[in-house]
Amino acid sequence: MRIWRRRVQRVTTELLKSASQAAISGNGGILAGPDISSTVEHVLATTPFIDIHTHLFAPSFGKLVLWGIDELLTYHYLEAEYFRHSGASPEDYWALPKREQADAIWRTLFVETSPISEASRGVIAVLQAFGLPTDHTALEEARSFFKAQSPDSHIQRVLQMANVSTVVMTNDPLDPDEFPFWLNGSAGHPQFRAVLRLDRILCTWHDHWQSIVAQGYNVDAQASGASVSEVRRFLMEWYARMQPVYMACSLPPTFEFPSDSIGGRLLRDAVLPACRELRLAFSLMIGARKLVNPRLRIGGDAVGRADLRCLENLCRDFPSNRFLVSVLSRENQHELCVFARKFSNLMPFGCWWFVNNASIVEEITRERIEMLGTSFIPQHSDARVLEQVVYKWANTRRTLAPILSENYRLLAGDGRGVTRADIQRDVTRLFRSNAEAWLDLRPAAAR
Ligand code: RAT
Numbered sequence: 001m002r003i004w005r006r007r008v009q010r011v012t013t014e015l016l017k018s019a020s021q022a023a024i025s026g027n028g029g030i031l032a033g034p035d036i037s038s039t040v041e042h043v044l045a046t047t048p049f050i051d052i053h054t055h056l057f058a059p060s061f062g063k064l065v066l067w068g069i070d071e072l073l074t075y076h077y078l079e080a081e082y083f084r085h086s087g088a089s090p091e092d093y094w095a096l097p098k099r100e101q102a103d104a105i106w107r108t109l110f111v112e113t114s115p116i117s118e119a120s121r122g123v124i125a126v127l128q129a130f131g132l133p134t135d136h137t138a139l140e141e142a143r144s145f146f147k148a149q150s151p152d153s154h155i156q157r158v159l160q161m162a163n164v165s166t167v168v169m170t171n172d173p174l175d176p177d178e179f180p181f182w183l184n185g186s187a188g189h190p191q192f193r194a195v196l197r198l199d200r201i202l203c204t205w206h207d208h209w210q211s212i213v214a215q216g217y218n219v220d221a222q223a224s225g226a227s228v229s230e231v232r233r234f235l236m237e238w239y240a241r242m243q244p245v246y247m248a249c250s251l252p253p254t255f256e257f258p259s260d261s262i263g264g265r266l267l268r269d270a271v272l273p274a275c276r277e278l279r280l281a282f283s284l285m286i287g288a289r290k291l292v293n294p295r296l297r298i299g300g301d302a303v304g305r306a307d308l309r310c311l312e313n314l315c316r317d318f319p320s321n322r323f324l325v326s327v328l329s330r331e332n333q334h335e336l337c338v339f340a341r342k343f344s345n346l347m348p349f350g351c352w353w354f355v356n357n358a359s360i361v362e363e364i365t366r367e368r369i370e371m372l373g374t375s376f377i378p379q380h381s382d383a384r385v386l387e388q389v390v391y392k393w394a395n396t397r398r399t400l401a402p403i404l405s406e407n408y409r410l411l412a413g414d415g416r417g418v419t420r421a422d423i424q425r426d427v428t429r430l431f432r433s434n435a436e437a438w439l440d441l442r443p444a445a446a447r
């Protein structure tokens, strides 16, 4: 982070110099070739992102708020890598207290090997950002540092370091750990906005319909009779409580629409009408094959290629609904761009989980720019541990810089010079305005 700040200072000085030269030569602020990259870097560094999908929680969610080195090390992306490198039995690992799990991961992935994977480099980048040692002795000092932080000021500092203005949470009204916080009314926070997540309703109804009954709604195992209107009432009441900025569901690659399954009916007859009435977008994250290795718990999901005709059908048959979509399979990315060109009620977002690696992010982002210009949301962090936003957003800015610069140079070569104002407008669109147009970010009082 200090490196990034120094870079911003250097780039600012260069920009001031070239701006005064441009004024003297009277070229209307058109950037000369060599100034394009430095301007892009500066604009990327100074424009705050709206992080439209995370698993972070506002400070009022107590034990659900994850931060600090032990949480960073036990991130499920790293747990999966740990099992691979160590050959340890998952059952033995799960039996350990968190601190010992973190010790084991540190030893295996950070001491006995070089932390060069995307997720392990992220931990190193976080240590570096806080001015902590990054060598194999770093763990204890990092623990003392994070222990000494007070949560509220630490949260503010981290969001500032990542230059993120708003984070969107993932809020499951049927999660027994989470819903008491909502019922106690302790959830509001201007920078942490809610999302009404519906996986348990749309994907695993049979395991969860009784929890909806327990909340006072008249639904049954087959979602028959009054169930659809009761689910709709459930959504409206949770909307009033959470003030979500959209509704969402993660779906398997086998997801089809239309479908006579319970999930298909509830989506068509309860969720989509509620989204229309509330003017909320519906987010589909498609492609996770749940628990292919259940011994790895949350790290045990894999990926599958989906048939995106489900999106074609949704976007065409429900033109008054808006769909925010991320797909997990690399093979589905091009198709998603094609559908976005056909349907303006479809907004591609983010490079998710197994496609959130610099090489694949670069490929996807280039493709999106070539096919969609600036009409997409390039990234979300999917952070689960607070400090992850620092490295995830630094990575995004680093990957975007050469891609945008190259596109502006191509544009200049084709005959249209670019100004700083052009670049700022485009980056603002990618980082903020597209999200502002698709998410209901108004404060509760203004709804
Ligand atoms: O990327 C992840 O952390 C996954 O575990 C999933 O949570 C995914 O992001 C999702 O929201 O379903």
Ligand code: ZN
Pocket: 053, 054, 055, 170, 382
């Ligand atoms: Zn997620």
